[in-house]
Amino acid sequence: MTEVSIPDGVFINWTDTYSQYKPLSPEITKILANHLEWLSDRTRGKQANLSNADLRYADLSNAKMTYANLSGANLTGADLTGADLIFAYLSNADLNGADLSYAHLNGANLRGADLTGADLTGANLSNAYLNGANLYNANLNQANLMYADLSFADLSFAILIGANLYNVVGYTIEDIK
Numbered sequence: 001m002t003e004v005s006i007p008d009g010v011f012i013n014w015t016d017t018y019s020q021y022k023p024l025s026p027e028i029t030k031i032l033a034n035h036l037e038w039l040s041d042r043t044r045g046k047q048a049n050l051s052n053a054d055l056r057y058a059d060l061s062n063a064k065m066t067y068a069n070l071s072g073a074n075l076t077g078a079d080l081t082g083a084d085l086i087f088a089y090l091s092n093a094d095l096n097g098a099d100l101s102y103a104h105l106n107g108a109n110l111r112g113a114d115l116t117g118a119d120l121t122g123a124n125l126s127n128a129y130l131n132g133a134n135l136y137n138a139n140l141n142q143a144n145l146m147y148a149d150l151s152f153a154d155l156s157f158a159i160l161i162g163a164n165l166y167n168v169v170g171y172t173i174e175d176i177k
Helices: 026-040
Strands: 003-005 047-049
Touching (some): 026 047
Parallel strands (some): 003 047
């Protein structure tokens, strides 16, 4: 399996915009384009490796990042609305205040991720690994958490109105109420 990574010492040059979200640098755009090509034909392109990348406030809405490696990435305040993160590696990622509404996180690895105050409204987290994740004050309204592993996750003050909690691991419905 081939991967493409951000070379050491590459400075991601964000341009100023009026939006709170920052456009992607040419390096990140190229990595995601190669990843998209890899997703369509595994003999072409390269799997994205954005582990430990600084993607604070990045506009990644609707990005196709199935199987992407974002372990340890800083995604504080990033816009990941509707992003395809199925089976993505987000362990120990900083998603503090990120917008993950309607994101597809089926089977994603979010072990130890910081999702404090994140918006996960309508997100699909079925079969996701959220072991030890910090979901303090996260909005999980209408989220699908069916079969998700929430062992040792912090759900203090999380909003779970209408969330699908069928067969979650690590919590019982009584624990969450």
